[in-house]
Amino acid sequence: MSTQAGSEKDRVIIFDTTLRDGEQSPGATMTHEEKLEVAELLDTMGVDVIEAGFPIASEGDFLAVQEIAKRTKNAIVCGLSRASPKDIDRCAEAVKPARRSRIHTFISTSPVHMKWKLQMEPEQVYELVIQQVTRARNYTDDVEWSCEDGTRTDHDFLCRCVEAAIKAGATTINIPDTVGYTVPDEYAALFRMVMERVPNADKARFSVHCHNDLGMAVANSLAGVRAGARQIECAINGIGERAGNAALEEVVMAMRVRNDVLPYWTNIDTTMLMRASKLVSAVTSFPVQYNKAIVGRNAFAHESGIHQDGMLKNNQTYEIMTPESVGVKQTSLVMGKHSGRHAFMHKLEELGYKLSDNQLEDAFVRFKALADRKKHVYDEDIEALVDEEIATAQDRIKLVSLTVIAGTMGPQSATATLDIDGRHETVQATGNGPVDATFNCIKKLVPHEATLELYQVHAVTEGTDAQAEVSVRLAENGKSVTAKGADPDTLVASAKAYLGALNKLMIKRQRHRPEAISAP
Numbered sequence: 001m002s003t004q005a006g007s008e009k010d011r012v013i014i015f016d017t018t019l020r021d022g023e024q025s026p027g028a029t030m031t032h033e034e035k036l037e038v039a040e041l042l043d044t045m046g047v048d049v050i051e052a053g054f055p056i057a058s059e060g061d062f063l064a065v066q067e068i069a070k071r072t073k074n075a076i077v078c079g080l081s082r083a084s085p086k087d088i089d090r091c092a093e094a095v096k097p098a099r100r101s102r103i104h105t106f107i108s109t110s111p112v113h114m115k116w117k118l119q120m121e122p123e124q125v126y127e128l129v130i131q132q133v134t135r136a137r138n139y140t141d142d143v144e145w146s147c148e149d150g151t152r153t154d155h156d157f158l159c160r161c162v163e164a165a166i167k168a169g170a171t172t173i174n175i176p177d178t179v180g181y182t183v184p185d186e187y188a189a190l191f192r193m194v195m196e197r198v199p200n201a202d203k204a205r206f207s208v209h210c211h212n213d214l215g216m217a218v219a220n221s222l223a224g225v226r227a228g229a230r231q232i233e234c235a236i237n238g239i240g241e242r243a244g245n246a247a248l249e250e251v252v253m254a255m256r257v258r259n260d261v262l263p264y265w266t267n268i269d270t271t272m273l274m275r276a277s278k279l280v281s282a283v284t285s286f287p288v289q290y291n292k293a294i295v296g297r298n299a300f301a302h303e304s305g306i307h308q309d310g311m312l313k314n315n316q317t318y319e320i321m322t323p324e325s326v327g328v329k330q331t332s333l334v335m336g337k338h339s340g341r342h343a344f345m346h347k348l349e350e351l352g353y354k355l356s357d358n359q360l361e362d363a364f365v366r367f368k369a370l371a372d373r374k375k376h377v378y379d380e381d382i383e384a385l386v387d388e389e390i391a392t393a394q395d396r397i398k399l400v401s402l403t404v405i406a407g408t409m410g411p412q413s414a415t416a417t418l419d420i421d422g423r424h425e426t427v428q429a430t431g432n433g434p435v436d437a438t439f440n441c442i443k444k445l446v447p448h449e450a451t452l453e454l455y456q457v458h459a460v461t462e463g464t465d466a467q468a469e470v471s472v473r474l475a476e477n478g479k480s481v482t483a484k485g486a487d488p489d490t491l492v493a494s495a496k497a498y499l500g501a502l503n504k505l506m507i508k509r510q511r512h513r514p515e516a517i518s519a520p
């Protein structure tokens with residue numbers, strides 16, 4: 001599913017630099033195998049140019065670029081090189097096995113970079129541009145030249161260098177915003193100025209390469225395209241030096257979703273965006289911010305009641321693209337304290353429950369109470385809650401309140417209030433631990449001969465705020481019953497489970513001795 005193919009003049013080349021600028025960012029190093037895996041996915045998803053690395057930087061980089069060059073089926077494989085003969089030769093050797101190869105050579109052109117970093121005069125830089133593009137061109141017909149720190153470069157000098165690079169054979173001219181300093185209008189004006197003033201500008205494709213230091217990498221890239229650039233250099237998840245590069249998934253989806261104002265197209269299969277994001281996050285160990293556009297885990301999640309209600313009526317109320325279009329299986333309605341009745345009913349249906357109106361009402365009240373205490377309410381929490389609701393609907397003994405004093409200073413004590421056939425009764429008891437104290441309260445209020453055969457606790461979900469699910473088995477006269485109770489408080493869950501089992505025993509007794517209808 002490419003992004004709405006149109007005429008060739010509106011096609012934007014996607015140049016992915018995840019494996020070069022991205023891998024260069026602190027902590028994002030990938031192993032050889034991981035680089036091959038990422039390159040294969042980029043190739044499959046329709047990236048036009050894969051910048052596979054910086055071959056002179058290390059033996060590892062060289063071998064990775066070379067292997068990617070051998071394996072890539074569709075994309076152009078590109079290597080980066082500084083403006084030095086050794087760099088260019090090494091880069092040429094690395095990309096040589098590719099079906100289609102590119103050498104990307106760069107040199108700084110801004111006053112601050114030339115003076116402090118290169119310690120060269122502008123004329124020396126100008127000469128190097130010509131020499132290195134010419135050298136690269138001897139290896140391949142596809143040469144890209146970048147003026148590092150282009151957005152802080154003197155305009156006259158920039159135009160002279162661009163003209164010279166094109167004359168020497170550069171087929172792509174990249175004007176990077178290396179330090180993430182420009183703003184959209186200014187970046188667009190820079191491209192218009194260069195294209196207007198450089199006499200041979202029509203002989204090359206212009207490219208944007210934006211860093212995100214001020215959070216404008218995507219906006220700047222798209223502004224450059226509107227001004228005439230037809231290549232975007234970007235990276236999956238926006239990884240790259242410092243604040244990163246423009247995120248591939250964002251530029252691609254912006255052109256797809258807002259094709260009315262950005263009438264350009266790319267070759268990217270957008271349904272693979274999520275997969276690519278997950279892979280890059282996994283191999284770099286860079287987590288994806290939850291609210292990251294397109295691929296963040298909240299990008300298609302709705303929690304507020306009003307939004308969930310709208311989404312259930314029509315997805316377009318709160319979604320400008322479908323989750324499927326970027327490879328996300330489905331919208332998720334996150335159940336939490338902001339969720340309304342509509343979303344709760346929808347969730348129950350999804351989980352396969354059919355409740356009566358009364359049960360539904362009770363379950364909703366209990367869900368709201370749980371959501372107030374627990375950050376995330378998972379499907380398992382709702383299942384535990386509803387199962388209990390169904391199980392306790394007929395109960396004659398219910399827990400009203402429980403207070404337990406536990407800790408190192410024993411004996412532990414509990415105060416419990418139970419509703420027994422509509423009467424509230426309260427009692428206090430001590431015990432050998434808080435669970436024992438709780439059960440002793442219940443025994444005082446509901447005397448019985450049943451013995452505890454099983455007491456088991458497990459967490460319904462992960463985390464310290466997870467609900468505890470307690471199972472209790474009671475045996476009486478050779479018959480045993482088991483019941484479960486769930487609550488974020490393990491002691492409350494224990495009391496509920498114990499009472500659940502007692503209620504079941506009462507039903508059994510009632511069946512065998514119809515006269516025994518009062519609580520024991």
Ligand code: KIV
Pocket residue numbers: 021106146147148149174176177178179209211
């Ligand atoms: O940010 C930059 O200027 C670069 C160049 C090497 C293209 O990454």
Ligand code: ZN
Pocket residue numbers: 021176178209211240241
């Ligand atoms: Zn960069």
